Amino acid sequence: MTQKNVTLEYERAPVPLTERKSLMSITWIWVGFPMIITGAITGGTLVQDMGFASALWAMIIGNLMLFAYVGLLSALGAKSGMNFSMLSALTFGRKGYVVASGLLSTIVIGWFAVQTGLTGSSMIGAFHVNLTLMTLIAGVLYLLITLLGIRALAVIGMVSAPLFLILGIFAVIDALTHGAHTTVIHSPKTHSMALGVAITSVFALFADSGTMTADFTRWAKNRGHSTIATFFAFPIANLVAMLVGAILAATTTNGTGDVFGYLAAKGGWFAVLAVLFLFLNLGTVCTHCLYNGAVGWSHIVGGKMRILATILGIIGVIAAVLGIWNFFEDWLNVLGILVPPIGTILIVDQFMVRSRSVHAVRNFRAKPFVAWAIGSALALVANFALPNLSNALIGIVASGLAYLLISLPEWQANRQTGLPDIKPTSDVVN
Helix, strand or coil, rough: CHHHHHHCCCCCCCCCCCCCCCCHHHHHHCCCCCCCCCCHHHHHHHHHHHHHHHHHHHHHHHHHHHHHHHHHHHHHHHHCCCCHHHHHHHHHCCCCCHHHHHHHHHHHHHHHHHHHHHHHHHHHHHHHCHHHHHHHHHHHHHHHHHCCCCCHHHHHHHHHHHHHHHHHHHHHHHHHHCCCCCCCCCCCCCCCHHHHHHHHHHHHCCCCHHHHCCHHHHCCHHHHHHHHHHHHHHHHHHHHHHHHHHHHHHHHCCCCHHHHHHCCCCCHHHHHHHHHHHHHHHHHHHHHHHHHHHHCCCHCCCHHHHHHHCCCCHHHHHHHHHHHHHHHHHHHEEEHHHHHHHHHHHHHHHHHHHCCCCCCCCCCHHHHHHHHHHHHHHHHHHHHHHHCCCCCHHHHHHHHHHHHHCCCCCCHHHHHHHHCCCCHHHCCCC
């Protein structure tokens, strides 16, 4: 590995056009991320709780929301070459961005820990192995892959996504042939989950890294490439993963949508292939999340991505060993309430309110924080007072409208200037 490959992850500067990656590379980075076992388990859970037809609607709506949300944020990253922290500094201020970036960069390490813990718990659920040992092995492996940088994320996605597709299709066909239930549409349900809650569950799976998408799409050559890559992730890859889990849950007795568990239970070479599949598949989400957290914190503290990845990876592995996987549902609730308003405010600010003057940055901008507080507060209230609605959608709408209203004079002044767009440079946020 050359010195150039080791050092240039552009933690605190825009990625120059000469260093941008191909459309195929950016697409593999995003496609490999959501086509994962966790998505399949979520699809299976939705089918168990609300039946196949209602679950399918939740999957489609949630993924279309992700496409719009992540797609717009991806376009910002591709246009400027900036990562999430740098874009946040444009909106929240040179110093104010630390609150938003620090929160998401920490939450995403929690998600790394959840998925690493899931690797260990999946292994112990299928085989007689030591949970702590399996979790440690998984965590160290995912950390080492992350240290290779952005190109490694494309490679692991290039391997993991086709493998999921092949094994997922096999599992679905096998379940439809030998399953306990012959009619998927009329599969039994155990609870009655509201559509809004289900939509939030789908959206929240990638609310954190989806908001930080610029860490990946800043490497795209243009906004068109970033949008195409996002589309192949949401709805295509994520919906495929969820549908695989949904069909498995609908056709098998006590099905959970766990593709790994289904394959491992068949024994023989299927069990060996299932283990390889598990580590590769969950490795995609873990490496992406650790990369997000490392890029974010390296910008905040002025360090190198690989050093921060090592420190944060160790913290994440310890959290995984301590059993953070057990708080999976609580984690999704936190993501659905706190995270979507952040990305929404970036979109409204940089596409609408200050699209022509976003280069002018102060140390601290109060308006985005006010809108963030309003959006999250209303989402939290809805979580308890209106449990049948999507708190993620409420947070998005409330924060976006709040920021527009309190920034109305600035927006109108910006529209009247008629100035051309000014591309931000690294000295804006450093």
